[in-house]
Amino acid sequence: MKLLTLTAAFAVTTIFTGAAMAGPVLDEIKANDSLVCLVNPNSPGFSVPDSQGVFQGFNTDFCRMAAAAILGDAGKADIRGIGFSDSMKTLVARGAHMASRSITATGTRDADTGMAFVATTFYDGQGFMVPASLGVSSAAELEGATVCAEDGSTTLLNIADWFGDRGMSYRVENIADKTARLEAFFSGKCDVYASDVSALNSDRLLAENPDDFTILPEVISAEPLTLVTQPDQELEAAVFWAFQVMLNADKFGITSGNIDTIRADLDAQPKSVRRLFAEDGATADMAAKLGLPQDWAYQVIRQVGSYSEVFERHLGSGTPFNITLAETQNASADQGGLMYAFPIR
Amino acid sequence: MTGASTWAKELFATPLAALLTLVSGAFMTWLGWLALSWLLFHAVWPWQPAGLCAVRTGLCWPFLFEKTRLILFGTYPFDLQWRALAASLLLLALAALTGLQMIGRTRLRVRAFVVIWVSGLGFAVLLLSGGVLGLSPVPSVFWNGLPILLFLAIAAIAGAFPVGVLLTLARDQGAYPVLRRFATLYIEVARGVPMLTVIFVGVFVLPLMLPPGTYIAPVPAVLIALIFFHGAYFAEDLRGGLQSLSRGQREAARSLGLGYWKTMGLVMLPQAITRSLPSLVNSIIGAYKDTSLVVVVGIHDLISTARMSFNDPGWRSQALEAYILVGLWFFASCAALSAIGRQLQKDRETERGRVSQE
Numbered sequence: 001m002k003l004l005t006l007t008a009a010f011a012v013t014t015i016f017t018g019a020a021m022a023g024p025v026l027d028e029i030k031a032n033d034s035l036v037c038l039v040n041p042n043s044p045g046f047s048v049p050d051s052q053g054v055f056q057g058f059n060t061d062f063c064r065m066a067a068a069a070i071l072g073d074a075g076k077a078d079i080r081g082i083g084f085s086d087s088m089k090t091l092v093a094r095g096a097h098m099a100s101r102s103i104t105a106t107g108t109r110d111a112d113t114g115m116a117f118v119a120t121t122f123y124d125g126q127g128f129m130v131p132a133s134l135g136v137s138s139a140a141e142l143e144g145a146t147v148c149a150e151d152g153s154t155t156l157l158n159i160a161d162w163f164g165d166r167g168m169s170y171r172v173e174n175i176a177d178k179t180a181r182l183e184a185f186f187s188g189k190c191d192v193y194a195s196d197v198s199a200l201n202s203d204r205l206l207a208e209n210p211d212d213f214t215i216l217p218e219v220i221s222a223e224p225l226t227l228v229t230q231p232d233q234e235l236e237a238a239v240f241w242a243f244q245v246m247l248n249a250d251k252f253g254i255t256s257g258n259i260d261t262i263r264a265d266l267d268a269q270p271k272s273v274r275r276l277f278a279e280d281g282a283t284a285d286m287a288a289k290l291g292l293p294q295d296w297a298y299q300v301i302r303q304v305g306s307y308s309e310v311f312e313r314h315l316g317s318g319t320p321f322n323i324t325l326a327e328t329q330n331a332s333a334d335q336g337g338l339m340y341a342f343p344i345r
Numbered sequence: 346m347t348g349a350s351t352w353a354k355e356l357f358a359t360p361l362a363a364l365l366t367l368v369s370g371a372f373m374t375w376l377g378w379l380a381l382s383w384l385l386f387h388a389v390w391p392w393q394p395a396g397l398c399a400v401r402t403g404l405c406w407p408f409l410f411e412k413t414r415l416i417l418f419g420t421y422p423f424d425l426q427w428r429a430l431a432a433s434l435l436l437l438a439l440a441a442l443t444g445l446q447m448i449g450r451t452r453l454r455v456r457a458f459v460v461i462w463v464s465g466l467g468f469a470v471l472l473l474s475g476g477v478l479g480l481s482p483v484p485s486v487f488w489n490g491l492p493i494l495l496f497l498a499i500a501a502i503a504g505a506f507p508v509g510v511l512l513t514l515a516r517d518q519g520a521y522p523v524l525r526r527f528a529t530l531y532i533e534v535a536r537g538v539p540m541l542t543v544i545f546v547g548v549f550v551l552p553l554m555l556p557p558g559t560y561i562a563p564v565p566a567v568l569i570a571l572i573f574f575h576g577a578y579f580a581e582d583l584r585g586g587l588q589s590l591s592r593g594q595r596e597a598a599r600s601l602g603l604g605y606w607k608t609m610g611l612v613m614l615p616q617a618i619t620r621s622l623p624s625l626v627n628s629i630i631g632a633y634k635d636t637s638l639v640v641v642v643g644i645h646d647l648i649s650t651a652r653m654s655f656n657d658p659g660w661r662s663q664a665l666e667a668y669i670l671v672g673l674w675f676f677a678s679c680a681a682l683s684a685i686g687r688q689l690q691k692d693r694e695t696e697r698g699r700v701s702q703e
Contacts, residue, residue, distance in 0.1 A: 041420075041645060044656045051411050051657070053420040053489075080486045081420055083643030086563060089552075179664055206661060320658045 025232035026291065029070055029097055034078045037063030038090060038099040041081025044202055045314050045321050046102060055079045058314040062100040062121055062227055062243070065304045069242035070235075072293040074303040091115050091230060098229040098239065104154075105226040116231045119243040123329040123338050125219035126158050127197040129204060132214050134191060139218040146171045148181050148190035155194055158221040182206060186213075196223060197328075202321045234290050241286065245297045247341035248276060249306035250332055256305040263298060275345050282345045297344075307339060308332075399662055408663040409670065412654040416670060419489020419650040428480065429492045432472040436495040439465045444681070447622055448688045466500055485564045489645040491674075493564070497646070498636040501571035502629055508572060509579025514609060516580065517587050528580075535577030540635050543574045548642040567639050571632075578628045586621030587613060623693070626686035630679055637675075647671045 029035045039047035039059050047057040060079055067077035082090060084103075090096045092114035102124075103109075105117040128147075130136050139162075147170055149155045156172065163170045173190045175181040185193040186207050195203065197219060204210050227243070229235050249255070252273050254262055259277075266274050275282040276297050283297040293299065304310065308325055315321045331337025357363040387403025389395075391410060398405035414426070421429045439462060445451045446458060453461070473492055476482035488496070515521075515528035535543075547570025552561050590613060598608040618625075640649045651667035654660065 041643070042649070042653050042656050044658050044661065048656045048658070049415060049420050049653050051415055052423040053415055053418065053426075054423065055420065080484070081645070082486055086548075086643050202658075314658075320661060 025097060025230045026070065026234040026238065029235070030291070033071060034076050035063070035067045035070060035098070036078045036080065036096040037066065038080055038082050038087040038096045038101060039063065040101040041083070043102065045198075045319065047079075047081065047100075049081070055081060056314075058122070058310060059100040059102060061304050061310045061314070063098070065242050065246065065300050066098060066239050068299045068303045069238055069245075069292060069296045072296070072299050074299075088115070091228065094230060096230075097235070098227060100227050102225040103228055104223045114231065115228050116236050118227045118229050118236050118239045120224040120226045121243065122198070122225040124196045124198050124223040124225055125329075126155060126194060126221040126223065127200055127219050128216045129185070129193040129195075129200045129213055130191060130216060131188070132212050136216070139216045139220070140166070142170065142192060143168045144170065145191040146173055146189075147192045147194050148173045148175060148185045149194045150176065150178070150181065154221075155196075159194055162220045198315070198321075198323070201323050205320055205322070237286075238290050238292055238296075241342075241344065242296070242300050243307075244342045244344060245276065245283070245300050246304070246307040246310070247332070247339055248272070248344055249301050250308045250339075251334070251341050254301060254306060255309045256302055259298065259301045272343075272345075286344075395659075398660070405663050405666055408654075408660055408666050412657075412660065412663075412667065413670065415490075415654050416647065416650045416667060417491045419487070419645050419653065421487050421489055421492070422483060425475075425481065425483060428472045428475070428483075429488070429490075432469040433492045433495055435465055435469045435472070436492070436499050439469075440495075440499060444685045447626075447685055448692065462503055466496075466503065469496060485562050488564065490647055490650040493644060494636055494646040497564070497568060497571065497639060497644070498633045500568055501575055501636070502632055504568070504572035505575035505579050505632070508576030509583055510614065512576060512580035513583040513587060517584055532577045532580055535574055536581070540574055541638055541641065543570045544638060544642055546570060563639075563642050563644050567642060567644060571636070575628070575632045578632070579625065582621045582624040582628055583614075583617055585624060586617035586619070589620055590616055622689045623686055626682060626689065630682045630686075633682065634675065634679065647674065 039055055039057075042048055043057065043059070045057055046059040047055050050056045063077040063079050064074035068074040080096070084101070087096070087099050087101060091099055098118075099115075100121070102122065103117075104124075105120065109115075110117050128139050128142070130142075136142065142163075147159055149159060149172060156174075159170070159172070173184060175184055182193070182203055184190055193200070193203070197215070200215050204213050204215065207213055227239060229239055249259075252270065254273070262269060262273065263277050266278050277283070277295075279294070281297075284294050286292070287294045287296055305313070311323075311325050311330065312318070315323045316325065325331055326335050326337075329338045331339065333340040355362075356366040383403050385403070387401050389397045389401050389403065389405045389407060391406040393407070395405075395407035395411070398408060417433075418426045418429045442451065442461065446453060469492075471477065472480070473488050473496070474483060474485070512528050512532060515524050516532065518525060544567055547566045548563050551566050551569065555561060594612055594616065595608060598612040603611065637646050637648050640646055645653070648671060651671045654667045655662075655664045
């Protein structure tokens with residue numbers, strides 16, 4: 001996600017500048033009948049292997065979304081767990097077609113050749129967790145605090161920015177291993193635990209008594225976690241609009257559960273829904289132009305589901321993370337969030 | 346004197362000894378109690394529902410049933426995992442054969458031994474990678490858990506041995522002083538640098554030295570780095586053996602009219618290797634355990650697959666079970682290696698005894 005080894009990755013990137021032209025990546029995916037998609041090998045809720053060694057999670061489902069849209073079968077996503085800097089190198093060296101691994105889109109990263117940021121699937125940001133007994137209700141009261149954070153990550157840089165801008169003193173307890181870092185925080189070795197808000201929510205639940213810890217309201221950085229593909233206009237369009245189909249489905253309450261009944265009686269549906277799923281709808285028109293299966297939008301919803309469905313499945317109330325979508329920045333724009341469904345017509 | 350009274354005499358010899366015995370005894374009882382309550386009193390047994398594991402503090406058997414296969418083979422395609430298992434068994438058999446050869450239970454000729462090794466390693470890689478003989482290809486990112494640990498450890502040790510022999514020959518000669526200095530410099534640098542640095546060099550710097558446009562996967566990159574790292578340690582072990590031989594050996598070989606390579610290959614090295622076996626075994630145990638450090642560059646060995654197992658959202662409080670399982674594996678395999686080392690030591694002592702009697 002954001003290791004300092006990033007620098008090394010991009011030093012290598014510059015070697016491969018020859019591979020940066022828009023090209024027939026989409027054709028290659030169709031010729032291989034398989035889409036190679038890189039995920040974080042070990043990120044609870046986002047991508048982690050299940051007992052059979054098959055990756056499951058929020059990010060994993062966007063690999064499956066792309067495979068469903070392009071190949072008509074979500075199962076044709078060849079999902080590989082690779083560390084951050086290696087996945088960048090692999091993508092640039094054309095060893096994979098896309099990556100869905102919580103990569104923060106930043107200006108300098110996008111300016112590098114060899115990869116394209118396509119669609120933001122999760123808006124995250126860095127926050128703070130404190131013991132409730134500390135009696136702190138705002139991060140502005142953290143003067144002189146000891147912060148537990150990950151070694152070598154942008155987390156530390158964000159903390160330095162935030163405390164520095166306010167002229168507050170702080171001390172960092174630098175622990176690389178996550179289990180050890182959390183243990184240090186829960187046992188009171190640090191006053192504050194800093195990480196991305198999505199991670200804080202799940203980490204809090206690992207405490208013996210989660211109610212003893214609270215997450216402060218301040219979010220001190222912007223982390224738009226974005227899908228990355230090899231540069232290829234058709235591939236980028238296919239992935240971007242497949243994601244928009246998932247957002248549009250939410251707008252009309254369509255899920256993998258009811259898509260078949262809705263499709264059976266399309267004439268009774270609003271025109272926007274008909275444009276999404278009818279055989280002569282806008283998506284079929286796009287399919288002809290991009291070379292996708294004619295019913296790609298239907299396949300995405302039937303095999304993967306709508307955005308809120310995917311969110312709920314991996315991070316929602318039925319999971320240990322228990323995040324309420326409507327309370328996060330990832331709620332739809334109608335509910336005051338940032339997920340804005342582009343029109344498909 | 347009976348056993349019990351010997352114990353009592355040693356444990357309660359003086360008031361201070363008695364006090365220390367009581368304190369450490371209490372401490373051990375406390376530890377034992379903790380272990381027992383974890384293993385038995387608070388355990389969730391295999392026939393109990395897995396949901397209990399989140400509530401109870403003891404050993405979670407359902408977790409082990411559910412996740413052992415993931416810890417062993419990681420993300421290797423589930424229905425092809427027999428190949429990962431076969432490759433692991435093959436690699437273990439190679440290691441066992443080498444151990445038996447070292448303690449003299451098998452007496453294979455050197456050439457046959459090398460052939461078995463090379464073909465065994467090649468066949469293990471073939472099983473893992475597929476792509477031939479109708480085996481579907483599996484890229485190296487999916488070689489997780491036990492097979493990758495065994496492959497990296499065994500291939501690195503096997504590759505490092507000839508490197509070590511060449512280095513020690515280069516260092517232990519006078520005809521080419523420049524070569525000797527270079528060998529010495531190399532060995533000292535390799536031994537003065539932490540292995541973590543070497544692994545990072547393998548993954549991040551080695552690719553920079555390759556022609557542009559080539560991509561080297563982490564597994565071969567790390568393997569190359571490990572071979573050259575362990576080679577330096579083996580060289581020093583072998584040099585110790587070489588220097589312990591009397592000058593007469595070399596002079597006798599020379600006077601028989603043997604050239605340099607024959608002197609070394611037929612007379613000096615076989616004896617030097619036999620003599621340095623105990624310290625070689627020591628280095629091998631170190632090399633084997635260090636292999637787990639490859640986790641820092643994203644190769645998913647047992648430690649990494651163990652982390653995957655308890656990062657599954659449903660099993661997040663089972664880190665201890667996963668680490669204990671991996672710990673048991675390392676304990677068992679290192680114990681087997683030390684057993685070989687002890688046997689070698691014993692053989693040498695009986696040999697020495699026999700020589701002195703003659």
